Amino acid sequence: MNQLVTACYIVPGLPHPYLAAHRNPGYKKLAEAFQRVREEIQQSQAEYILYFSTQWLTVLGYSFQADPSPEWVLVDHNWHDLGSIRYKMRVDPAFASLYAREVKAMGHTVREVNYKGFPIDTGTVVAHQFLNPDNRLPEAMVSCNMYAEKQETLSIGQAGMRAIEAFGKKVAIVVVTGLSSRYHTDDLPLEKDFLSSQKDDEWNRKILEILGEGRLEDVSEVAREYNRQANADMGFRAIWWLNGLTGKHNSFTGQVHEYQPIYGTGAALVSLKPTQLIRSIPGWVNDEADLVERMDRERDQARAKSATAKSQASGAERPSASPNIVTFEAHARDASEIAASSAPAPVGPYPHAKRVGDFLFLSGVGPRQPGTSEIPGVSFGAEGEVLHHDVVLQTEAVLKNIKAVLDEAKVSTAKIVDVQVYLTDMKRDFQRFNKVYAQYFGVGGAWGCNPTRTTVEVTALPTPICVELKVTAYLGE
Numbered sequence: 001m002n003q004l005v006t007a008c009y010i011v012p013g014l015p016h017p018y019l020a021a022h023r024n025p026g027y028k029k030l031a032e033a034f035q036r037v038r039e040e041i042q043q044s045q046a047e048y049i050l051y052f053s054t055q056w057l058t059v060l061g062y063s064f065q066a067d068p069s070p071e072w073v074l075v076d077h078n079w080h081d082l083g084s085i086r087y088k089m090r091v092d093p094a095f096a097s098l099y100a101r102e103v104k105a106m107g108h109t110v111r112e113v114n115y116k117g118f119p120i121d122t123g124t125v126v127a128h129q130f131l132n133p134d135n136r137l138p139e140a141m142v143s144c145n146m147y148a149e150k151q152e153t154l155s156i157g158q159a160g161m162r163a164i165e166a167f168g169k170k171v172a173i174v175v176v177t178g179l180s181s182r183y184h185t186d187d188l189p190l191e192k193d194f195l196s197s198q199k200d201d202e203w204n205r206k207i208l209e210i211l212g213e214g215r216l217e218d219v220s221e222v223a224r225e226y227n228r229q230a231n232a233d234m235g236f237r238a239i240w241w242l243n244g245l246t247g248k249h250n251s252f253t254g255q256v257h258e259y260q261p262i263y264g265t266g267a268a269l270v271s272l273k274p275t276q277l278i279r280s281i282p283g284w285v286n287d288e289a290d291l292v293e294r295m296d297r298e299r300d301q302a303r304a305k306s307a308t309a310k311s312q313a314s315g316a317e318r319p320s321a322s323p324n325i326v327t328f329e330a331h332a333r334d335a336s337e338i339a340a341s342s343a344p345a346p347v348g349p350y351p352h353a354k355r356v357g358d359f360l361f362l363s364g365v366g367p368r369q370p371g372t373s374e375i376p377g378v379s380f381g382a383e384g385e386v387l388h389h390d391v392v393l394q395t396e397a398v399l400k401n402i403k404a405v406l407d408e409a410k411v412s413t414a415k416i417v418d419v420q421v422y423l424t425d426m427k428r429d430f431q432r433f434n435k436v437y438a439q440y441f442g443v444g445g446a447w448g449c450n451p452t453r454t455t456v457e458v459t460a461l462p463t464p465i466c467v468e469l470k471v472t473a474y475l476g477e
Helices: 025-043 093-105 122-131 150-167 198-212 216-221 223-230 233-246 288-314 328-334 391-408 426-440
Strands: 005-011 048-058 062-065 071-074 085-088 110-113 139-145 171-176 252-262 265-274 336-338 353-356 359-362 378-380 386-389 416-423 452-457 467-474
Touching (some): 005 025, 005 122, 025 122, 048 122, 048 150, 062 093, 085 122, 093 139, 139 150, 139 233, 150 233, 171 233, 198 216, 198 223, 198 252, 198 265, 216 223, 223 233, 359 391, 391 426, 391 467, 416 426, 426 452
Parallel strands (some): 005 171, 048 139, 062 110
Antiparallel strands (some): 062 139, 071 085, 252 265, 336 353, 353 359, 359 467, 378 386
16 A cells, blocks of 8 residues: 555654753653654655644644745743754755645635744754754644644644645654643752643543554544643644544554653653555545534525425415525424334433434434343442443444434434434543444444544433433435
8 A cells, every 4th residue: 555654653842851861860761762763763664754743833824834944043932941952954845835735725824934043843843853853854844723623623634634645755744742731830850850740640641541552533532621631732732633634543553652741741752653544535524513514505505496496386476595594494394203113212202313404313322222121231239329331232232223213214324424422431431432433433434434523421321321322414415
């Protein structure tokens, strides 16, 4: 296979491992891990390096380094006491132009930066000094928009893959980002550095465990919760960008080279080597808002056309409706309910599903067994309390019940566009749930769809179950 992405790397961007490795054993270990990553890149077939650093921030659109030979002396504004870094890089402006055009075509503001003395961020400079100090490979770099949310950042990553394909050369991807980013608030001798929060440390280790298994998409899915719990570096946007570029999947061989604190924050080096072909996805719409808007517009236009035809056939003269306005009454007239005899009966006054226009909305689906309402994989105590639950068995049962409802509605699983997941024990069950989920959804999944997904933890569900899914299917072409 013509694999243009040789490997992806996650590296920290604070200057301590480069300027102060002699002052802390942890910094030295990070510096040694940088050297191992450098050797990997040198031994690979990579012909250039693409950086995405959370320290190169823009507030309006995206910037691309287009100076072919940026050269300066970096003094970090936070850590100026550690010293300065003199750098000289070799940039390929042709790739910068390709990437900028892809992002501009999406409607974003872009700038190709090409003037002497432009201040390249600390993270990119540190990564360059460790990984490519002799300019053996040309480099490229794109800014991180500090206000872009998940779907936009995913889309910018996917635009990067389109640019990589247009460029036609093999690339090593380097995202420069920290893990948790709670700094020490009091002056601390670097020799005594430690992670500022035990909770952050636990979250960092869980994230690294998942990355070590090559599950990039799973980390992208929990990035918002990770940010809420551990104050992730720039909301972990670098992971969203990388996940978008690689096509949103878990098909990597992962390796965690090192994990250490840097002034209270979490810092790690990780390698992700693809086990499937990474390529751009034609017509892939990452922005959920854009997707819903597009589908709503197509649906409304079709309904307006149908209403006009009916009006003309009846001879009635009515004011023509705007194709972008559909009333609730119009939705209600078209709605139809689905009752599936092969699925467990609802536990309240609601249908299994409701078809409204071009969408099929399923009510929350749990793992109860059809006919008996028994719950698989659960054991109870003498007082009726749940002693144990098996999320794998329950997830499999949920998916079977979803299939039963879709079959009743004569809708293919490939039509699923959105999934909402509710777990009662995120910490314990998320990883095992996700393994079952991946067998059905995503690239290579049995159901032939890659829907958007939201996963949340809830304190309880209406029956003593540990997982419930709510599914939406789009019925249009």
